[in-house]
Amino acid sequence: MIVESRGERSEGLYDVAVIGGGVVGCAVARRFTLEGARVVLLEKAPDILAGASKGNSAILHTGFDAPEGSLELACMQAGYTEYRAIHESLNLPLLTTGAIVAAWNEHDEAELDAIVARAHANGVDNVRRIDRAEVLAREPQLNPAVRGGVLVPDEHVIDPWSAPLAYLTQAMANGAEVRRDCEVTGGAFDGAAWQLDTSRGRIAAAQVINCAGLYGDVVEQRLLGEAHMQIRPRKGQFVVFDKAAAALVDHILLPVPQPRTKGVVVTRTAYGNVLVGPTAEEQDDREHARVDHDTLEALIAAGAERLPALADMPVTAVYAGLRPATEDKEYRIRHEPARHWLTLGGVRSTGLTAALGIAAHAYALYREYVEHQPLASPVTPWVPNIAEHRPRDWQAAGYGEIVCHCELVTRREIEAALASSLPPGDIGGLKRRTRACMGRCQGFYCGARVAQIAGDALATPLSTGAAHEH
Incomplete structure (x- = not known):
């Protein structure tokens, strides 16, 4: 059992119980704590980031290709802006890379102008089309079969694990509490507050915010009696190439996106490797994301097709992550003020970028009926740096x-x-x-x-x- 608190924990009613210790839950705990709420975060696993948040491509997205006018776009851009504003104060890295959406065939090439138009409509005005010569000048190791691309200067790489750790560490430093190995098994709303049954006893909170990711619908079913969404786990497999491969690529190499997925990305990581992935595979299992030989070989081949020198680079690691996709592509927000309930669900590959923006959106909904006194001088702790491009x-x-x-x-x-x-x-x-x-x-x-x-x-x-x- 692990209980974290600042000072002696007093019994009584929490203002907010956040269910789920992924990146969204950590960001929500931070935002509500800084706004003055008394927060407890409940995570059923022994540690945070044990679900969808532990495996992703670690890109800080501009939202250039997000659906125009969508909540996802608004949260991504708000999250992007806030990360850029706070990362230095929390000792979080930013590996400035830029991105290139590369066209490899006639169909891809025909989509480039539409990608630029969407980026401009989304307010990302420095996105521009570049010809084959400029693509190869920027990425000399790229396969010369490339036909052109779109330059997205402000897409960058961050550390996907230190960021949520920093958000929750700051929340705790300012009074939030965290309970791990603490699964929410049931509960009831009495008209004023929730009584939550957990594997570690009962917890009372005026407001519940469901950030349970892959189990968001299960939490709704347990507490509300029905779920407004159905989680359909989507597996993404990744291949990690050795650090020597980082010399082969400068930008994030993005494919022309497809209707169902953003496609396979080739990018450096904050840890000095090169990452290729993810796939997009539907499965029923919410717990296990297994890799398989044929898919990994296909990813290696896809990486080498784009960067031929990757064929001679050893693979350091392989892994797979699960994304909490639902029957709809949009974020699944369920706000019920009368029941003091908020679900932040259906957050997929953009969650790392959008988390801070989602947290701000959640507080904006909450403050329509409850408002706290923001902390005048919040504590801002540093987290240790583990990024390769900064002092270790x-x-x-x-x-x-x-x-x-x-x-x-x-x-x-x-x-x-x-x-x-x-x-x-x-x-x-x-x-x-x-x-x-x-x-x-x-x-x-x-x-x-x-x-x-x-x-x-x-x-x-x-x-x-x-x-x-x-």
């Missing part, structure tokens, strides 16, 4: 020991994560906070040492074998 802990004196040589993770970093205000609850959480066991050897050499340092500090005990899980 091993470069500072006194780090003690390099534990993970592939990712240059120090013992000091691991110990700091374990002693932090929001310590990892399992090996996945420790990896996401430090990058330990995530390099070329995938924990083969450092796993035992990581387990030794962690000891019994994790709520879910770490075995040497667990350190090798992908």
Whole structure:
């Protein structure tokens, strides 16, 4: 059991209970706390980011290709703006890359003008069409078969794990509470407040905000008696190429989007690798996102088709994530003021960018009937940097020991994560906070040492074998 609070936790009624510790839940907890609400975040897993938020392409989107006039566009652009405004104060990285939507055939090429027109309609005015010569001048390693493209200068790469960690860490530093291993199993609204039944006892809150992601419809069914949406998990498989591949590409390479998916992306990561993916595969299982050999081979081939030199680069890791798609493409917002209920659902691949904007939208709905006094001088904590393009802990004196040589993770970093205000609850959480066991050897050499340092500090005990899980 893990309970986090600032100071002594008093019993009583919370203003807001946020269900779900993904990126949207973390952003919502931060926004409502900074606005003065007494917040508790409930996460059923041992650690945050255990569901859809743990696997994505980590792009900070401008919204250039989002549906015109949509809530998704508004939240993406608000989230983009807020991330740019706060990332330095929270010590969050921004890898400035820009993006190119590349056309590989006549059909793609015919769509480029429409992509530019939509971007301009969405207020992203610096997007422009570029010819084949400029595409290749910007990306000399690209397959010369490219026919042209669209330049999107302000699309960038961020760290997908440190951002939500920072949002929730700031919420906690300003009074929010977090309960992990805390599944909401039922509850009732008495006209004034919710009494939530959880696996760790009853919790009372005036307002419930459902940010349960892949289980958003299940939470609605349990608490409201019916769900307004049906989650249809969409799996995305990814291939991660070795760090040497980062020299092959500067921009995020985007495909011309299809009606159902944005398609396969080739991009650098904040950790110094090159990522190819995702796929878009429907499945019923909400828990397990398995990779398969044929699909991974197809992704490797797709990456090499765009960047031929990738064919000679080793693959460091493979993984898959699930997106909480629904029967509609739009965000699924259910706001019921009379029942003090708000669902923020159906948030798919744009959630990392949009989370801060979704949180601001949620508070705007909430303040129509409840308003708190915003914090006058909120605490703004830093989170440790794990991005490759910024100074790392091993470069500072006194780090003690390099534990993970592939990712240059120090013992000091691991110990700091374990002693932090929001310590990892399992090996996945420790990896996401430090990058330990995530390099070329995938924990083969450092796993035992990581387990030794962690000891019994994790709520879910770490075995040497667990350190090798992908």
